[in-house]
Amino acid sequence: DTAVSQTPKYLVTQMGNDKSIKCEQNLGHDTMYWYKQDSKKFLKIMFSYNNKELIINETVPNRFSPKSPDKAHLNLHINSLELGDSAVYFCASSQDRGMGKLFFGSGTQLSVL
């Protein structure tokens, strides 16, 4: 039973399209995150939600909009996709923003053509 699951695992789409990535955690954690791993393999935080409330919003284009319908779900919607959005996106969760110990999903490989 996967702790943090995200779908889809692979997403290939054309420039200009709108797409969503879904994430669910069954750990009972209060905080969820979206990270982006770019072509240089650095993992960078995009957003963090605590109990459905946005607490971290790094410098991310406003084409990216997170949605948290409840504390077990954090979805990422991307409008007007660009070539530079191609990356691996990881969802993660933690208890009480706690001490950096995050549980990650397996990632979504987004390819924008």
Next chain:
Amino acid sequence: DQQVKQNSPSLSVQEGRISILNCDYTNSMFDYFLWYKKYPAEGPTFLISISSIKDKNEDGRFTVFLNKSAKHLSLHIVPSQPGDSAVYFCAASARNAGNMLTFGGGTRLMVKP
């Protein structure tokens, strides 16, 4: 400006020997450090952590050392096993920054049988 750096992109070690992975940081406000391990097509998984009030933390074959004056930490794996072959990410957080994790670029460890 990378606040957490892993200067060795890759490391190759013989099975049974020690693996030493290094990490440097620049932000003196970091007070908690973690190592994550990542296999291909999977998300990073937490391995071991250390608080800035300690200089060593051990968990089985894994030991993390922290040298605050040098702003350097290292992960020792003894003895190395082929199953340890993965990418290892160093990460750091600061309590006054909401425990947001800053990751290094990763080091690929290859343990040869």
